[in-house]
Amino acid sequence: MTRVRKTPSKSVSIEDVARLAGVSITTVSRVINKFPSVKEKNKVMVMDAVKQLHFTPSIFAQRLATGKSNVIALVIPRYEGVFYSFYALELIRGIGTLCAVMKLDLLLHLTDSHSPLSIRGAGGIIFADIISNRPQLEEALAQGIPSVVINNYVDDLNVSCIAVDNVGGAEAAVNYLISLGHKKIAHITGDVITQAAAQRLEGYKKALKKNNIPIQKDYILNTDYSRGAARAAAEKIFKLADPPTAIFIGSDSMALEAMNVASEFGKKIPQDISIVGFDDNPSGLYGPVGLTTVRQPLIKMAEDSVKELSRLIADKKAKIKKVSLPTELVVRESCQPFSS
């Protein structure tokens, strides 16, 4: 048995490998980068040396030499609501998984949207939502860093974006409720500083208008996407003199909370009140009553953003792309026809 010496504190370089293998560093580099033109014998020697020394090429030297970076940064605005959302986690999961598959390094940056972005060295940036961190996006664009925005449709900037058809999704939800005979439909919004929440509210209003149902102010309750706010909103609704027969809610987790409140008020779902959420959060599946909701393709959005960014990085002058992904109404058991 050969005893393995303790790894020296200084990290091993390509030169050490070359010396041990008895070849030039160029050859080592070729082996590392899988050039076909290396004699089998040398290749083996090099690979042995690599293993023996626990050699890993310095990513920094590589990047400096090649000028290429396969780091992509994911910037998430760190405002209170986001981080408790199903949304953020799904996004991270989707993007993280695809990055692992595509051998991209994922730099995660939670930003307070004030301080300038410190994503230096990233080959490209994915902005998850644009709230008050628009300047950061603009700066990235100015620097010529390939960027893509998700969950926001950005009209006025020359940047690729992958959004979700929130207006359409909300409309579909409300139309469904109307088709069931509901006329008194409330809406608990998410945080309307987000484009998503604002658009869902828009869709809600649009559906009502198209069906000649007057919009009632006290049927619209704003929240910050938190369960606490949802609870407060739901309580307000149930205490209304003329309570609605259906509620469209800006997120599933809030809808779940509203369902709790309903039962506390002695209201049965869907018999006494119909509820539609938004997200298709798996949590909505459980519980006595499956939650009818609007599915938004978060994972697809996540994956598409990585693909789009890769495209942009590969071809700096590629044309930007703006897409709005369709949503889908998922009917479960939380709604029922309204009969007066």
Add this chain to the structure above:
Amino acid sequence: MTRVRKTPSKSVSIEDVARLAGVSITTVSRVINKFPSVKEKNKVMVMDAVKQLHFTPSIFAQRLATGKSNVIALVIPRYEGVFYSFYALELIRGIGTLCAVMKLDLLLHLTDSHSPLSIRGAGGIIFADIISNRPQLEEALAQGIPSVVINNYVDDLNVSCIAVDNVGGAEAAVNYLISLGHKKIAHITGDVITQAAAQRLEGYKKALKKNNIPIQKDYILNTDYSRGAARAAAEKIFKLADPPTAIFIGSDSMALEAMNVASEFGKKIPQDISIVGFDDNPSGLYGPVGLTTVRQPLIKMAEDSVKELSRLIADKKAKIKKVSLPTELVVRESCQPFSS
């Protein structure tokens, strides 16, 4: 008005800035790195040039030159359960936030635990849980990369770890139930491939033994931490010929699910059955009955891991540290004394 020329496709380097500012690159470097010894006038000139050219120093060149990397990698095993957990999100949030504050770059790596880690260039690694990805940890250690493991107490490896006293927490939960007069106490575990779940089970058994309560096999139900599995387990429990009067459950989200199931079975909480969870997930606060639970300091664990890693990076021969963070029983309304 001066018209700004289109940013050249080639990225600007320190040399460009030096030329425009009329100084040497060293001076530019000094300004960038906030050396105090630069004449005000030059400093201004340089900063102007930087702004004008949208210059950002190449992180790769910097790292190559200094040999320092302030990238830290967070490795999360990508097995089904983790990613739906409150745990993962809190961790990411905690670590991500602290990294932003400490000006560290956070590389997020979701790993399938088979493929070798490709976290090259990271100054240090945080392993969130060690499941089957132990070889990756060992490899990192062999390469001399500072590492810290969280949520697992690793006895047999020379690595810093920050764990949670799961055994103690579980014991406290069960002891509390026993102090309330319960003797028939079931346990719905998390995924016992995780150390956390295994230890909570251990704590459960320990408390029972110490109080001379026999351990019943059919009172112990294993899950994978998912709500679906929790539902199945809860249903099994309620169908038991001799159902328990209390349940200790491995996570709050599962506990919430069990509460749903209970109400479907016509059981009131806490009158008919007492429930204790684990996590102190804010979701447990809502709903008609506040969930009594064991709080684990996730954010503290997250933050401590970053600090510990920084320490290790700063001083490569720093002694490793193994800690187990205390938990805390949070009593809310989901338990009540048992009276036969």
Add this chain to the structure above:
DNA sequence: CTGAAAGCGCTAACAA
């Protein structure tokens, strides 16, 4: 098929 040498963009002595 292999190696020598010139950078990649920056920092850190060392001089001036």
Add this chain to the structure above:
DNA sequence: TTGTTAGCGCTTTCAG
């Protein structure tokens, strides 16, 4: 206070 210069570890011509 500022500039000159020698690397950091790797890739990439260009010869051999």
